[in-house]
Amino acid sequence: MIEVANRLKHVEEYYFSKKLREVAFLQSQGKPIINLGIGSPDLEPPFKATMLLKDSLDEEGANKYQSYQGLPELRDEIARFYKKRYKVNLSGKTEVLPLLGSKEGIMHISMAFLNPGDEVLIPNPGYPTYSAVTKLLEAKPVFYDLKEENHWLPDFVALERLDLSKVKIMWISYPHMPTGANAPNKFYDEVIAFGRRHNILIVNDNPYSFILNKKPISIMRYNHAKEVCLELNSFSKTFNMAGWRVGMLVGSYEHLNAVLKVKSNMDSGMFYAVQKGAIEALKCSDMWFVSLNSVYEQRRELIWKLAEALNCTYDEYATGMFVWAKLPPHLKSEEFTDLVLKEHSIFITPGTVFGSNGEGYVRFSLCSPEEQIKEAIARV
Template sequence: MNFEEAHRIRNLPPYLFARIEKIVAQKKEAGVDIISLGIGDPDLPTPDNIIEEMNKAIRNPVNHQYPSSVGMLSYRRTVADWYKNRFGVEIDPATEVVSLIGSKEGIAHISWCYLNQGDTVLVPDPGYPVYAVGAILAGAEPYYMPLHEKNGFLPDLAAIPEEVAQKAKMMFINYPNNPTGAVADETFYKEVIEFAGKYNILVCHDAAYSEMAYDGYKPLSFLQIPGAKEVGIEFHSVSKTYNMTGWRVGWAAGNASVVKALGRLKSNIDSGVFQAIQYAAMAGLTGPQDSVEKMRSIYQERRDMLVDGFNKLGWKLQKPKATFYVWAPVPKGHTSESFAELVLDKAGVIITPGTGYGQMGAGYFRMALTVEKDRIVEALNRIKDNIGKVLF
């Protein structure tokens, strides 16, 4: 039997990384040794102290029951303490933090809390696809804010038409940025807060990469800027910081009424995060941070190797200050898709076409630093030997 899909599903594009996974599987089945610089999934292990805490917590029968849908208070206190220690931000754990099944889940669901059919949401382009997808599922219409290299991949708020700003109910921002690796300063966040206050817009900041920074750079939290909690919330997780992408645990913090609304929605559609995983996340946030420093050092070394290697091939790339992504323009005569296809077919290397992150990603591609150094060297050599002569 054939069943008609709902319009909200029919209108969704295939998820970018699902397509990449399918291509990789097909190539591997054909016997091709694939080097994937596509999906940003840490290849480094979860630190031992976190695994040990999980092993302990999972054996406690108390943790086998339904958890709180908003998260254990001890978990939320740990998040609040982390914000205080890392950013100097005061967070009320009882009212200003809600647990999430990974930040992606909360980012998708926040639109359901505040957007109605036909509402407008401001979404960065290029940007993480879930910002727009969550809004579309809620019946809203994304207005895409172009991120131009000449502006440091920051949205130009002054360029948003007045009628759009008046209608908009939410805005998504993300710094350090996926996919561009761009960073934001205090001046930008102040502009966002002023803009949001003027037009009564809820700001949702995705800070998943705040701990993934190099050369001594320390990213800001949106919440540490005065007035931020009046207009918005911040999404975060332990996924990238402690190599726990598969564990699915994160949080939203900030405006108490928004946190409450998100928690109310979640109480109706999920049963919260498994408590043993919350304890494991707490062990990461409160434990020794030497693993995080080691992670930064490893990614920085890989970043330098990859950027220097591409620059030797003819690119003129700057080394990103944060994230584990390198965002690069395609050579002349290529589109994002045609260059990604060329690199895959001729070199067996997966790169992500920039158009997977929006129309403004056209002419770019993204590479992730989530493979070991010898594989980066191999990828560079394959590109040089197989297609290097025709790149520029």
């Protein structure tokens, strides 16, 4: 066998890639698995967006390569969306870059700014892709603690004690995944000042800001943000378009241009019809968000009941499309979730997937119909 690259020796297959194979196998054996582990929206995208995608298929040039920077209309509509929803002024021409999903952006940003040996501040717990991509590029993950007693926020006093001379990027994500914690205004000012003080690129991964959250926030609305910040955002959660693979990156022209140098060598543009559908999705009225969150509110109430049935506790003020629940003392996350899968055929995610500080916690997804969640409660 041809020997694989050294970089793969430090990276494992994505947890959900492996676990979903196990779940699929159990289902093939007749097990009635209820999947409450994955944040893949089961609701429909905006109707007008779907219709415009279909109508655009027959337009002249629809099947040709598209611009690496996306349609000008899409970039302008993203800028208008940021203005309306976040009160942030952006130039569609120079400060917006559409992506084939925001997960792509994590790799592109890292490739644009990291050299082997550079260091990256990564939240613990946090999205596993941050550390995986860092390792793939032969940079070094430096995990910073997020803990319940500090409301899942970074301890800047502790961060200042670190040797930050090799740190190039700091990943943050608020509303936080997986805990659903929100950050106060003070935090954004602090993290921007921290980035400016140490010449660190702060990247806010922001796909959950419209899910069960009354006050969506973008880091770009704060003073000096464009100097040291980038923000990833996504259509996947906000508009139920996960499979469409549409995301966006916003920030200064200089930062985006560096990312574009990578991106333009990695893909040949987003499919025209998908971009047209995305434009229409961004035009959704307030009623779209009210309706979406009404469904998630009802589901969350049921998930809370399921968590209680499993003797777990949770934060009623957390936001996003997950419920982060604390296990009873002395229980281990992976042992607990394996037991729930074995005894009740319910798949939930162990907190340790997101880092060592996730030990003692589990994560429930809200991306299943009420009937399935009620069935899960009945089984328990």
